[in-house]
Amino acid sequence: MTARGHGRRDFLGMLALGAAVTVLGGCGPSGPRKPEIPPAVPGPAASVTRAPGPGHQIALTVDDGFDPETLAAYVRLASDTGLALTFDPIGRLADTWQRHVKALRPLIDKGQVQIANHTFHHRLLTQCSDAQVRSEIERNEDWIEKTFRVTSRPYLRPPSGLRDARTDAIAGSLGFTRILMWQGSFEDAAPVSATQLMINARKALLPGAVVVGHANVGTVTRLYPQLTALIRERGLQPVTLDQMFGTSRSVGA
Ligand SMILES: [Zn+2]
Numbered sequence: 510m511t512a513r514g515h516g517r518r519d520f521l522g523m524l525a526l527g528a529a530v531t532v533l534g535g536c537g538p539s540g541p542r543k544p545e546i547p548p549a550v551p552g553p554a555a556s557v558t559r560a561p562g563p564g565h566q567i568a569l570t571v572d573d574g575f576d577p578e579t580l581a582a583y584v585r586l587a588s589d590t591g592l593a594l595t596f597d598p599i600g601r602l603a604d605t606w607q608r609h610v611k612a613l614r615p616l617i618d619k620g621q622v623q624i625a626n627h628t629f630h631h632r633l634l635t636q637c638s639d640a641q642v643r644s645e646i647e648r649n650e651d652w653i654e655k656t657f658r659v660t661s662r663p664y665l666r667p668p669s670g671l672r673d674a675r676t677d678a679i680a681g682s683l684g685f686t687r688i689l690m691w692q693g694s695f696e697d698a699a700p701v702s703a704t705q706l707m708i709n710a711r712k713a714l715l716p717g718a719v720v721v722g723h724a725n726v727g728t729v730t731r732l733y734p735q736l737t738a739l740i741r742e743r744g745l746q747p748v749t750l751d752q753m754f755g756t757s758r759s760v761g762a
Contacts, residue, residue, distance in 0.1 A: 584613060614658065
């Protein structure tokens with residue numbers, strides 16, 4: 510009885526504390542913060558490149574956003590067609606991404622679009638100090654939480670795919686336990702011809718693949734009909750990372 514009594518008092522105390530934290534959280538200069546961002550779940554980090562099982566899922570991931578027009582076209586594609594996409598934004602391009610927050614939030618809320626962490630400045634993590642690696646990841650996560658009201662954990666895409674045991678360990682300690690690599694690439698981080706991009710896409714769009722593309726050069730935006738036709742012909746099912754790997758936004762792991 511006594512134990513139960515204490516337990517109940519503790520429970521009520523926690524409720525009161527929770528209410529106080531909520532009130533405090535709503536008083537910041539930037540307005541109410543999203544209260545349901547789950548805490549980090551640290552652990553050992555491992556890379557992912559493809560679906561864990563058989564099937565025809567593909568995870569299309571879009572990095573950076575260096576070309577505002579291309580990013581706008583990708584957002585329109587997601588809005589207009591319902592295509593599942595994962596965006597991997599960098600906070601130093603916050604002004605560009607901010608234009609699409611209104612369009613993206615509902616797609617994020619319904620699980621059609623996901624946001625993964627691609628670091629704040631897009632520095633090569635293997636050349637950064639431990640403190641810089643931590644800051645690059647955490648600053649981007651903070652920006653994503655404020656901007657898109659969702660966590661990017663546990664997915665970290667290292668800039669240029671450069672990582673090592675040290676950077677993986679730091680990422681894992683911050684709850685980024687899935688290092689988001691890829692099986693196939695459109696290879697369009699820098700200028701590429703339409704012919705070459707389609708050759709790359711035919712190699713990349715295979716069952717189970719995580720595929721990387723970029724919102725950096727406009728070539729891809731002129732190929733959407735061909736790319737979506739290829740996806741359809743091959744019977745591929747575009748999904749988010751959560752759908753492919755069984756993670757969730759409410760847990761962030
Ligand atoms: Zn990048």
